[in-house]
Amino acid sequence: MKKLLIASLTFFSSLCAADIAVIAHPATVDVSLDEVSRIYMGRAGSLMPVNLPEGHALRDQFEQEALGRSPAQMKAYWSRLVFTGKGRPPVEVDSVQAKIEFVASTPNSLGYVPASEVTDQVRVIATIAN
Amino acid sequence: MVSKIKQLSLGVLLACTASAAHADIRFNGFASIQGGSTLSSSDRLYGYDNEINFKNESLFALQTQADLGDRLSVTAQLMGRGSNDFNAEFEWAYLTYELTNQTRINAGRLRTPFYRYSDFMDVGYAYDWARVPSSVYNLDFNNLEGVSLVRFGQLGTVDSSLQFIVGSYNGTTNITPAPADLSIERVAGLTWELTQGNLSARLAYLTGKLTMVDQDGQLTGLLDMLSESGFADTASQISIDDARSTFMGLALGYDDGSMVFSGEVVRARVSNSVIPTQNGFYLSAGYRVNSFTPFVSFERRDNDSKAEIYQALAEGNPFKGAVAGLVEDFSIKRDTWNLGSRYDFHPSAALKVQFSSQKDKVADRRDQLLTVGIDLVF
Numbered sequence: 001m002k003k004l005l006i007a008s009l010t011f012f013s014s015l016c017a018a019d020i021a022v023i024a025h026p027a028t029v030d031v032s033l034d035e036v037s038r039i040y041m042g043r044a045g046s047l048m049p050v051n052l053p054e055g056h057a058l059r060d061q062f063e064q065e066a067l068g069r070s071p072a073q074m075k076a077y078w079s080r081l082v083f084t085g086k087g088r089p090p091v092e093v094d095s096v097q098a099k100i101e102f103v104a105s106t107p108n109s110l111g112y113v114p115a116s117e118v119t120d121q122v123r124v125i126a127t128i129a130n
Numbered sequence: 131m132v133s134k135i136k137q138l139s140l141g142v143l144l145a146c147t148a149s150a151a152h153a154d155i156r157f158n159g160f161a162s163i164q165g166g167s168t169l170s171s172s173d174r175l176y177g178y179d180n181e182i183n184f185k186n187e188s189l190f191a192l193q194t195q196a197d198l199g200d201r202l203s204v205t206a207q208l209m210g211r212g213s214n215d216f217n218a219e220f221e222w223a224y225l226t227y228e229l230t231n232q233t234r235i236n237a238g239r240l241r242t243p244f245y246r247y248s249d250f251m252d253v254g255y256a257y258d259w260a261r262v263p264s265s266v267y268n269l270d271f272n273n274l275e276g277v278s279l280v281r282f283g284q285l286g287t288v289d290s291s292l293q294f295i296v297g298s299y300n301g302t303t304n305i306t307p308a309p310a311d312l313s314i315e316r317v318a319g320l321t322w323e324l325t326q327g328n329l330s331a332r333l334a335y336l337t338g339k340l341t342m343v344d345q346d347g348q349l350t351g352l353l354d355m356l357s358e359s360g361f362a363d364t365a366s367q368i369s370i371d372d373a374r375s376t377f378m379g380l381a382l383g384y385d386d387g388s389m390v391f392s393g394e395v396v397r398a399r400v401s402n403s404v405i406p407t408q409n410g411f412y413l414s415a416g417y418r419v420n421s422f423t424p425f426v427s428f429e430r431r432d433n434d435s436k437a438e439i440y441q442a443l444a445e446g447n448p449f450k451g452a453v454a455g456l457v458e459d460f461s462i463k464r465d466t467w468n469l470g471s472r473y474d475f476h477p478s479a480a481l482k483v484q485f486s487s488q489k490d491k492v493a494d495r496r497d498q499l500l501t502v503g504i505d506l507v508f
Contacts (some may be wrong), residue, residue, distance in 0.1 A: 022159040043289045045231030068387050079507045080256045084249035085226055085236055
């Protein structure tokens with residue numbers, strides 16, 4: 001029964017996988033999705049990425065769709081950089097709302113949010129459609 | 131010397147953390163708890179025997195990084211290894227200055243970048259195997275005191291990471307048959323790592339001046355006797371004194387999210403010494419299925435001894451036997467198969483099971499080992 005419930009929830013949530021909007025401070029120029037992925041992997045220092053907490057469904061979806069990696073793979077990836085002084089993971093905020101506020105008030109920052117929750121405080125620079 | 135550096139590093143760390151009251155200080159850590167046993171009573175491998183041992187490869191590490199502002203930070207990593215009774219030592223302790231977004235300088239005690247996984251070889255969580263392949267990762271002096279410059283960049287669609295490093299090392303080693311005091315002066319090296327999509331490649335080239343003195347004095351005694359008996363040439367071909375050394379490594383990797391391949395080949399030379407050319411490589415393939423990553427890998431170590439050193443001595447030379455014995459101690463030919471799996475059972479922890487079977491072609495023996503372990507990051 002429990003398994004069935006989990007299975008149906010998974011099915012339901014995959015049906016509901018929302019479009020993701022990559023947002024930036026209004027003064028930021030457009031960047032490609034490739035560049036966004038590079039920034040979130042710590043390979044390009046041009047903009048400051050903002051993340052959601054571990055285990056957040058939208059973060060898992062973004063990492064899978066934009067970076068092509070599961071949460072465990074991302075954790076392993078960052079553990080290769082964190083312990084060697086070669087990089088540090090993006091800063092984290094607690095919620096989508098907090099992220100929009102952070103990006104709106106921080107020049108050169110960017111984040112990802114559900115496309116339906118974008119406000120006019122920020123600019124959409126790319127969209128991951130589902 | 132080493133303990134002085136430890137005190138110095140601790141001093142720097144404490145001074146920096148104490149004075150920078152407003153510094154942003156963060157802690158990270160990792161741990162491995164690994165237990166294992168060989169499959170039969172005569173087998174010996176990687177420090178294990180036929181008694182189950184949970185200490186040999188277990189380790190705990192705590193890292194602190196203090197951001198001092200204005201692009202300056204200080205990082206120290208304290209690690210306790212089970213093989214050393216969990217006595218904590220500073221594995222890393224360095225200052226970082228970010229020259230630009232893409233260029234940073236690290237100074238202090240650093241990891242010597244011999245191998246692709248050198249930087250995080252102790253962080254088991256970062257890779258799928260139970261341990262890095264010992265046929266390649268066989269140097270037991272992994273750190274140095276020095277300065278490194280890392281530059282990140284892009285060449286078209288290829289990400290590039292270029293590292294220059296200079297420094298020196300003083301310590302002990304077991305790569306010789308008996309423990310030896312080791313110093314490597316004037317270490318200079320270059321590594322270049324390229325990544326494009328699922329593919330990555332890495333080149334490493336390092337040089338240095340190597341001096342080794344065996345602690346039990348057997349080698350030194352033999353060298354003295356050779357010199358006094360008119361065989362100074364032979365002595366100089368054996369002694370490891372300010373010997374020019376080079377290290378080369380090439381690594382390739384592929385990871386598309388489900389298939390994982392990696393391979394690495396290394397060669398090290400120590401000219402004018404008894405140490406022969408050191409050759410090693412491994413190939414590894416894995417396949418991710420949900421939280422499981424089963425893998426298989428093959429490793430080879432192949433060091434031909436410098437037989438010409440004793441072959442040049444006439445038959446009946448009283449030293450020939452001793453010299454031949456010493457030289458042949460450096461002959462190593464080993465093949466190892468590994469079969470295992472990683473299981474990501476928790477967001478911060480992975481369970482690993484690995485079976486290793488090593489054929490030693492010089493000693494003509496096979497040793498088999500089974501280990502089970504958990505790797506964590508926090």
